[in-house]
Amino acid sequence: MYSLSGRTAIAGIGATEFSKDSGRSELRLAADAVFAALDDAGVAPAEVDGLVTFTQDANDEIAVARETGIGELTFFSRVPYGGGAACGTVLQAAMAVATGAASTVVCYRAFNERSGSRFGRPSTGLGAEPSSLGAEMSWHVPHGLVTPAAWVAMVARRYMHAYGATSEDFGRVAVAMRRHAATNPAAWFHGRPITLEEHQRSRWIVEPLHLLDCCQESDGAVALVVTSAERARDLRHRPAVVTGAVQGSGAGQMMMTGFYRGDMTGLPEMGVVARGLWEMSGLAPADVQTAILYDHFTPFVLLQLEELGFCARGEARDLVAGGGIELDGGLPVNPHGGQLGEAYIHGMNGIAEAVRQIRGTAANQVTGVHNVLVTAGTGVPTSALVLSTP
Template identity: 70%
Template sequence: MISRTAAIAGIGATEFSKDSGRSELRLAVEAIRAALDDAGLRPADVSGLVTFTMDNNSEIAVARELGIGELTFLTRIGYGGGAACAIVQQAVLAVTAGLADVVVCYRALNERSGRRFGQAYASPDTDAGWHVPTGLATPAAQVAMVARRYLHDHGASTDDFGRVTVAARRHAATNPHAWFHGRPITLDDHRASRWIAEPLRLLDCCQESDGAVAVVVTTVDRARDLPRPPAVIAAAAQGSGPGQFVMTSYYRPTVAGLPEIAVTGRQIWAQSGYRPADVRTAMLYDHFTPYVLMQLEELGFCAPGEARHLIADDGIELDGRLPVNPHGGQLGEAYIHGMNGIAEAVRQVRGTAVNQVPGGGPVLVTAGTGVPTSALLLEATP
């Protein structure tokens, strides 16, 4: 069992912007240096590096720029944002097995000033030939198919999607590190935002951001001797559902769900011994608002079709039943492929978050949805 064998001992990030003015390699190095400083470690202490297959920075280039010596563990995880928690899981496996003493997980991207994921582009994927010619050429268009079916099946409305954005922007408004700091919105603002792909409006879609985030993983025993309170990894899971495709899994009998999230959820609860009711706050991957509702259902926080009732009356805001993304998430803080959600979870465990959620329960993090995904459950040391 990997439960509670490893911890996140350090976190670091660059500023979040729309034009970083520097290379993705420099962003990665800055974030990793900040994470190592936070952990009270040096580059020479690092023996493993893990990142996304989509990260443009080779591990050896990162190691060279930082002055890291020998590496005994290096790997990458695919499927875009679905990798966020899985790269931490890989680090846990490495330090638990004794393959590396200290592993750094990182993601750096100029997603606004460089390649913009929201724009259509030619795909080498054979499966893309079935949907790109019909106009499903961007993530928003693909998610719109799922969102429309979800509305039909459960009697929800686009206002239910809007409430997710309103909560995220309200949290971001009080977070000095968020791009939308000081800029909350109302439900009327959501209703007035332009259509991107019906039923998704502009304010249903996450930001495009430049920046980088890194986290340092080591054993719980070593983490206890470092300067910062460790965020113990009570559970780490990765999963894919039957008939999985990307964003719109149209090979399945129904598209209005995220069974891959349920796969990770079952593992999280089994590994940790916790249940949904124990969770103090959740960092849910919010690239598109409908997928936040579906995650709440797939993870067991409410029954299928009932997420709209959970989020009504501020249910996912700071004083609600389940505060979601107190940092503002990818809708409000920044889109760093979910890595900033992991950093916020660590701050919540430490008790140092700007929008600190009270209590002693665990903190949940999910990774990208609509693709093979992953999740973490973090807790403080006893």
């Protein structure tokens, strides 16, 4: 059977600075990140023939191509469902390269998510004859269930009830991420670790979530260059080979509001992704040296550890309390500090960190890295990667 595994690689990564007010347009941010990624790979803009981004991105592929001198495109594609798209952009690029639809594809995400349109603000605008998403939202918006924090909190409460997890269990995730960010110079929270007490004292956003359970909002952009594994070997850096790339949506899936399915204590979409990822890569959780888990809100880090098979259901809190996700733990999670600590670039900065871990150039480098797991946003149709050394 044909497999995508091992055929392509991420050969270049680029990013802008991460800030709260970039002072420039989102298109400019996109162009800056694309240039940085191409320069990192040692690839000229004219060699790029494919672009992939999120449906939520405000910068059209043709606009990014114009600004960066990319020229002609033979492949362009977008991945829907918010932050769930992140690793999906690499899957799209890898499929294009593997099938010959394109030879060199850049994935990008650029936004002024803090100084411009903030996702944390209530989204209440719904139309008349609704889109399917509008119809879905209409079961929640009238009741004031209108923010990502609230949607996650609803699942978190049920998870706490089912397994006896506490706010402190969530807090330990935030503390670990901020500790990692503290020694990452690119992180917004560089040099600013927090304690569990500070987490517990931080104000309620949506109970059971405190402020410090919620990731930051950031301005910035990240771009990735995907090409064939063969070609990547001849480029500037050690390639991060795409060993596994999977998208997944669960049965009865909704956008952050999967309240009507199952026992509401898991992330079924990540379960779908996990099965596909281990199958495609031929690996198991024990083969991964570090994991980049999408941490928009702390509770879903616990649920992902369980869905991905790093521990049994309900036991992620023990894994975390035992230091398992720390830099010196059994599975260092988000050595860059994650979106809680480094920046919230919709998961794309996590993919860049995974590439650095493969290259051995990360600020908080984990030793002996061969395989890195990366996940995208959960609660929505999601995606994940396993990146490996050649």
